[in-house]
Amino acid sequence: MKLYSFWRSLATYRVRIAMNLKGITPDEVIEINLMKGQQRDPEFRAVNPMMAIPALIDGDGRALFESLAIIEYLDETHPNPPLLPKDPKGRARVRGLAQLVAADSHPLIVPRVREYLADEFKFDEAAIAKWAQHWHRAALTALETLLKDKATGRYAHGDQITVADICLASQAAGATFFKVDLAPFPAFKRVVDNCMQNEAFARAHPLKQPGAPA
Ligand SMILES: N[C@@H](CCC(=O)N[C@@H](CS)C(=O)NCC(=O)O)C(=O)O
DSSP states (O other), X not given: OEEEEOTTOHHHHHHHHHHHHTTOOOSEEEEOOGGGTGGGXXXXXXXXXXXXXXXEEOSXXXXXXXXXXXXXXXXXHSOSSOSSOSSHHHHHHHHHHHHIIIIIIGGGGSHHHHHHHHHHHOOOHHHHHHHHHHHHHHHHXXXXXXXXXXXXXXXXXXXXXXXXXXXXXXXHHHHHHTTOOOTTOHHHHHHHHHHHTSHXXXXXXXXXXXXXXX
């Protein structure tokens, strides 16, 4: 298995957590340095035409792309521990929480969006930070309400880790990068703190990866 990765990538963090939970170690981790724009190099563009990481090659064939699709693939090929609940409503809630992070919030703050704001609209660093903080807080505000539901337990959905927790952990890491205070979001913070006690989450954290600042 080959994982295309970069220390700072929140989407790759999600896949690393799932791999750790399932005891999967990739044979090779290929760095795509987002700070040097390597996601746009022709070699990587041939791997993922969207020019984004993660991408995963498992055996023969084209790379898998999109963190949630990769995580569901890993969940289907390595069913233990399961990352989705068994009941349809539970699965929908968990997928909803996960997509709120991965599909609604995170895409607004990725490098290609920040770079476009800077290049085309002349946003300076402060304006970009304001943009990123705004979209972080919008997601955190929604998550805080959703996590006050009685379906939440030690983790986002009951007492078993699911793909929702994986996504919450990535949202929390992004909040730290963009200096968003988590104090106004205690239900969110409690679940993430519980996750971070699990070494599969802690070991996958962006700041624990090769190349990350000390
Ligand atoms: N929705 C995708 C997001 C992928 C994505 O945008 N990844 C970021 C890093 S976290 C990236 O590679 N960005 C490159 C860019 O924006 O130029 C997923 O969940 O996999």
